Amino acid sequence: MHKMDRLFIFFLMGLLMLTACGAAAKMVYTDLDILKKLENFDIPEDDDDYDTKLFDLPSFTSRGSGKSLVNVDTFGAAGDGVSDDTQAFVSAWKQACGTPKSVLLVPQGRSYLVNATKFNGPCERKFIIQIDGTIVAPEEPTNWDPKFQRIWLEFSKLKGVVFQGNGVIDGSGSKWWAASCKKNKSNPCKSAPTAFTIESSSGVKVRGLTIQNSQQMNFIIARSTSVRVYKVIVSSPGDSPNTDGIHITGSTNVVLQDCKIGTGDDCVSIVNASSNIKMKRIYCGPGHGISIGSLGNHNTTGIVTKVVLDTAFLKETTNGLRIKTYQGGSGYVKGVRFTNVVMQDVSNPILIDQFYCDNPTSCQNQTSAVKISQIMYRNVFGTTKSEKAIKFACSDTVPCSHIVLNNVNLEGKDGKVEAYCNSAEGFGYGVVHPSADCLYSHDDKGLDQSDKSGPALVIEEAETGHDEL
Numbered sequence: 173m174h175k176m177d178r179l180f181i182f183f184l185m186g187l188l189m190l191t192a193c194g195a196a197a198k199m200v201y202t203d204l205d206i207l208k209k210l211e212n213f214d215i216p217e218d219d220d221d222y223d224t225k226l227f228d229l230p231s232f233t234s235r236g237s238g239k240s241l242v243n244v245d246t247f248g249a250a251g252d253g254v255s256d257d258t259q260a261f262v263s264a265w266k267q268a269c270g271t272p273k274s275v276l277l278v279p280q281g282r283s284y285l286v287n288a289t290k291f292n293g294p295c296e297r298k299f300i301i302q303i304d305g306t307i308v309a310p311e312e313p314t315n316w317d318p319k320f321q322r323i324w325l326e327f328s329k330l331k332g333v334v335f336q337g338n339g340v341i342d343g344s345g346s347k348w349w350a351a352s353c354k355k356n357k358s359n360p361c362k363s364a365p366t367a368f369t370i371e372s373s374s375g376v377k378v379r380g381l382t383i384q385n386s387q388q389m390n391f392i393i394a395r396s397t398s399v400r401v402y403k404v405i406v407s408s409p410g411d412s413p414n415t416d417g418i419h420i421t422g423s424t425n426v427v428l429q430d431c432k433i434g435t436g437d438d439c440v441s442i443v444n445a446s447s448n449i450k451m452k453r454i455y456c457g458p459g460h461g462i463s464i465g466s467l468g469n470h471n472t473t474g475i476v477t478k479v480v481l482d483t484a485f486l487k488e489t490t491n492g493l494r495i496k497t498y499q500g501g502s503g504y505v506k507g508v509r510f511t512n513v514v515m516q517d518v519s520n521p522i523l524i525d526q527f528y529c530d531n532p533t534s535c536q537n538q539t540s541a542v543k544i545s546q547i548m549y550r551n552v553f554g555t556t557k558s559e560k561a562i563k564f565a566c567s568d569t570v571p572c573s574h575i576v577l578n579n580v581n582l583e584g585k586d587g588k589v590e591a592y593c594n595s596a597e598g599f600g601y602g603v604v605h606p607s608a609d610c611l612y613s614h615d616d617k618g619l620d621q622s623d624k625s626g627p628a629l630v631i632e633e634a635e636t637g638h639d640e641l
């Protein structure tokens with residue numbers, strides 16, 4: 173059996189037990205509006221059986237399949253890991269993209285050295301990019317084309333394409349990491365390429381690929397809608413700087429499912445202008461956890477709404493479930509549900525940090541901040557490495573509101589665990605350990621009254637907008 177399959181069966185067994193104890197507590201609070209709404213807030217997933225026979229390569233070539241196979245080798249790719257295969261990939265892309273029902277094939281058992289390249293659509297319908305071999309980046313940062321400072325392989329303006337296969341996209345990032353200012357303060361803080369970027373696209377599926385050792389972020393989904401990512405593995409060393417696993421920006425209706433991510437920064441990070449994001453069965457570790465943000469840096473506006481994480485295992489990560497915003501920002505994070513999460517030796521398992529600062533100079537407290545509300549943590553279990561297992565560090569002027577904890581049990585190695593709150597309103601029910609009594613209640617004196625009068629919840633079912641792929 174596949175290693176990952178075994179892992180998820182282990183999750184599922186654990187979660188069956190968790191769900192059983194969740195039911196009783198729920199009854200008492202069903203009259204609370206916020207819980208009901210968060211309960212119903214979900215994004216439909218696809219069943220992952222779409223065209224599964226496509227994995228079966230011979231069917232591409234068999235007569236009557238109607239597929240047009242475009243093999244990079246036909247365009248002169250050497251696949252020896254040394255020769256520059258960029259031009260062969262560009263030519264093969266051009267041919268495949270312009271032909272209906274084509275399959276661009278990167279054959280298995282070979283390694284293709286490809287420079288930074290933008291592969292642009294739109295392409296003809298039913299385009300499949302089948303990556304079974306390895307694509308590697310040149311490893312020398314000093315030779316990198318400055319025109320492509322932030323990208324290695326970028327795919328843009330695509331509609332209804334499938335990336336799939338058992339292949340590997342390898343950023344050969346070690347020299348980039350050494351040149352990072354996070355590694356050596358005397359290095360300049362410069363951006364580095366992202367291994368794999370989906371840009372300004374819709375109806376994209378990515379299935380089965382491994383993305384590893386990226387120069388910086390591994391996989392970015394940017395300004396896109398309706399993206400499905402299944403069984404993708406991201407692997408970069410735990411000490412590689414800023415190597416986020418999957419980064420979502422400006423995108424809506426995105427599902428990440430059955431992904432295993434180990435990296436040196438956030439396993440998943442979701443930033444500005446993203447909504448309707450669902451993560452299901454995610455393994456994270458090593459890494460900095462599953463994050464919303466950062467948002468609001470340099471007084472900018474950040475908006476993230478409707479995010480669901482259902483079933484995750486985090487192992488030895490430096491954070492667990494994190495929302496991070498800078499002082500001075502504006503906008504909001506609203507409607508987030510983290511459920512069925514198992515943690516093992518995680519630092520900062522549950523964290524809202526409205527004082528986040530990752531700038532070379534320190535950040536000052538300001539009166540404006542990104543507002544954080546309607547955040548639910550349910551069935552979160554495991555072990556914490558920090559005493560403050562639950563930390564809601566919210567702005568004095570823009571408090572966090574509607575924070576709900578249900579069936580949370582985090583144990584410290586040496587027994588003592590505690591919750592910390594600054595300016596955070598909400599409540600816990602069922603088992604909540606450490607106790608989150610530091611949350612102030614909606615009815616407490618001193619609560620910003622304007623918070624009560626307005627419509628507290630803006631999670632509209634109709635807006636879910638699940639597009640067919």
Ligand SMILES: *[C@@H]1O[C@H](CO)[C@@H](O)[C@H](O)[C@H]1NC(C)=O
Pocket residue numbers: 256258259287315316317
């Ligand atoms: C790839 O990059 C190298 C180094 O910049 C350059 O010499 C080479 O011409 C590039 N190859 C292509 C096909 O652009």
Ligand SMILES: *[C@@H]1O[C@H](CO)[C@@H](O)[C@H](O)[C@H]1NC(C)=O
Pocket residue numbers: 356357358359
């Ligand atoms: C950091 O970079 C500087 C300048 O490039 C170099 O002289 C120094 O040896 C580096 N330090 C370490 C610890 O690598």
Ligand SMILES: *[C@@H]1O[C@H](CO)[C@@H](O)[C@H](O)[C@H]1NC(C)=O
Pocket residue numbers: 422444445472473474475
């Ligand atoms: C956030 O997204 C909105 C909407 O797309 C955009 O207007 C704004 O400039 C973005 N903010 C940043 C910091 O990029």
Ligand SMILES: *[C@@H]1O[C@H](CO)[C@@H](O)[C@H](O)[C@H]1NC(C)=O
Pocket residue numbers: 470471500538
């Ligand atoms: C952000 O706004 C504060 C308060 O108005 C101001 O002092 C600060 O200089 C601004 N920072 C940036 C990066 O614009």
Ligand SMILES: *[C@@H]1O[C@H](CO)[C@@H](O)[C@H](O)[C@H]1NC(C)=O
Pocket residue numbers: 527535536537568594
């Ligand atoms: C910012 O405000 C928080 C909450 O009141 C406080 O804990 C922190 O010390 C302040 N930081 C600075 C730099 O003033």
